[in-house]
Amino acid sequence: MVVWRRWIFPILMVVILGAATAALVKIAFFPDSAPTAAVEPSAQIADPVVAVGRADVSNALSLPGTVARDASYPVRSAVDGTVTAVHVSAGQSVAAGAKLYTIKQTDPVKNVDVVAPEAGDVSELTVIKGQPASIGTELATLTPARYHVQATVEPVQLYRLQGAPAEGSVTIQGGPAPFVCTGLKVEVAEDGTTTVACAVPADQTVFAGLQAQLDVDLGTVSGVLAVPTTSVKGGAGTGVVWVDSGDGALEERDVTLGVSDGTMVEVTAGLEENEQVRQYVPGVAAADEPVCYDDGMGGEYCEPAGWNW
Numbered sequence: 001m002v003v004w005r006r007w008i009f010p011i012l013m014v015v016i017l018g019a020a021t022a023a024l025v026k027i028a029f030f031p032d033s034a035p036t037a038a039v040e041p042s043a044q045i046a047d048p049v050v051a052v053g054r055a056d057v058s059n060a061l062s063l064p065g066t067v068a069r070d071a072s073y074p075v076r077s078a079v080d081g082t083v084t085a086v087h088v089s090a091g092q093s094v095a096a097g098a099k100l101y102t103i104k105q106t107d108p109v110k111n112v113d114v115v116a117p118e119a120g121d122v123s124e125l126t127v128i129k130g131q132p133a134s135i136g137t138e139l140a141t142l143t144p145a146r147y148h149v150q151a152t153v154e155p156v157q158l159y160r161l162q163g164a165p166a167e168g169s170v171t172i173q174g175g176p177a178p179f180v181c182t183g184l185k186v187e188v189a190e191d192g193t194t195t196v197a198c199a200v201p202a203d204q205t206v207f208a209g210l211q212a213q214l215d216v217d218l219g220t221v222s223g224v225l226a227v228p229t230t231s232v233k234g235g236a237g238t239g240v241v242w243v244d245s246g247d248g249a250l251e252e253r254d255v256t257l258g259v260s261d262g263t264m265v266e267v268t269a270g271l272e273e274n275e276q277v278r279q280y281v282p283g284v285a286a287a288d289e290p291v292c293y294d295d296g297m298g299g300e301y302c303e304p305a306g307w308n309w
Contacts, residue, residue: 048279049244052271055226059160059218059259063196065151067172067210072123074138079112081105083131083139090125093145100140103133120144147200149181151214155194159236160218160260161186168198169215172206179204184216219259225273226264232257233281241271242278250278 085102088094094116103112116122124141133139149170153161164184171178181198188194196214200206232239232255243251255270271277 049276050228050231050279052225052227052267052273052275052277054223054273055264056220056222057224057226057259057261057264057266058220059261060220061153061157061160061196061214061216061218063151063153063214063216065149065170065196065212065214067147067200067206067208067212068150069208070144070146070148072141072143075100075114075117075140075142077103077114077133077135077137077139079103079105080107080134081112081132083127083129083133084111086125086127086129088122088125088140090122092122093120094122094142095119101127114139116142118142118144118146120146146202147206147208148197149200149212149214150195150197153194153196155188155192158186158188158194160262161196161216164196164216164218168196169217170198170200171213171215172210173212175206175210175212176204181214221259221266224258225267225271227267227271227277228279229260229263229265230280231277232265239265242282243271244276244278246276 081103083101084104087099087101094100096116096118098116099113100116100122101114103114104110105112121143122140123143125139126141127133127139149168164186166184167180167182168184169178170181179201181200184196184198186194186196196216198214227241231241234240234257237257239255239257241253241255243253245251253270256268258266258268260266
């Protein structure tokens with residue numbers, strides 16, 4: 001037993017430790033096979049494309065607006081003389097043709113009645129009896145009993161409003177049935193504010209401050225070649241699209257544009273039916289759709305919206 005403890009057990013321990021050490025050395029420095037080659041990334045960005053097809057395109061604007069009273073204007077003296085009578089007071093409502101004041105003309109001497117050119121309110125009266133009056137003197141201010149609907153639009157909409165019709169349709173919540181307003185015009189203020197306004201017919205009962213919807217029909221076309229507006233760089237009559245030739249190459253091409261509804265735009269020249277165009281202009285991602293890639297394994301990986309090309 002002494003021999004086993006002193007000689008045999010220590011020798012067996014040395015042999016076992018040596019074998020383990022040799023195995024570790026082989027694994028670390030002498031592998032059985034060459035390391036697996038690194039996997040190369042194979043994902044590619046897939047440019048979404050759409051086919052040029054035929055569609056009905058309606059260029060119509062639906063604008064939130066407000067009913068407002070037409071602007072006041074001065075009533076001026078048309079003769080030289082002296083005011084002999086004032087027939088109204090400030091704030092008074094008058095009918096068309098109502099006498100406002102009387103002037104005794106100097107030469108030839110006669111009394112001249114100045115009347116309201118239309119129905120409205122005398123919003124300001126700057127004349128008193130006995131006051132001298134000369135041609136062009138502002139003696140009163142009249143706020144007409146006329147109303148209009150006014151809507152504010154983004155300046156970029158001016159392109160769509162080119163050639164706008166002379167009328168629109170007005171809807172007032174809780175008010176009369178929708179009616180046609182006339183004299184539609186577009187105005188741009190000095191500060192860049194763009195408004196569309198049209199006159200309310202005299203037979204419609206409205207009040208200043210009412211909220212209204214102004215619908216303007218700018219033209220409708222049927223069965224025309226059309227592409228998404230996201231495919232076009234430009235948009236006011238002419239633009240540029242990117243055509244997919246089928247071999248992965250993209251051709252930049254000029255196109256002529258027609259009616260647009262803000263989502264689809266008519267193409268009058270530059271494209272043929274069934275040609276494939278890039279869905280989004282390079283540098284711009286879809287606002288509400290994910291961006292997708294080929295994952296290299298027969299599938300697709302998509303990122304949330306907001307990623308830019």
